[in-house]
Amino acid sequence: MSTRNIHVNTASYTLLVAGKKKNTGEEWDVLEFSSLTELKKYRKSHPEKMAFSYSYALSRGVDTQFRHINIAEADHFKQFLRQIKRADLDIRAIC
Helix, strand or coil, rough: CCCCCCCCCCCCEEEEEEEEEECCCCCCCEEECCCHHHHHHHHCCCCCCCCEEEEEEEEEEEEECEEEEEEECCCHHHHHHHHHHHHHCCCCCCC
């Protein structure tokens, strides 16, 4: 009987969305999503407001300092989606 070591890419991603009211000293409120579908559903029920600033990030984990390792990040949702596509990521793996 022989055994083989098969490497499977089990990369997991985390979608992060931060928001805060513009021109205030408030802290950012950060939400975490495990899928793009989940994020889109949230955005549909909670549309962006003009008085707020938003930031989107796709993280592939954290480093030894527990800081997120971002693959894509943007201040606008459509720009964020384009960056994910440009990074040549299989979006289905995130859905």
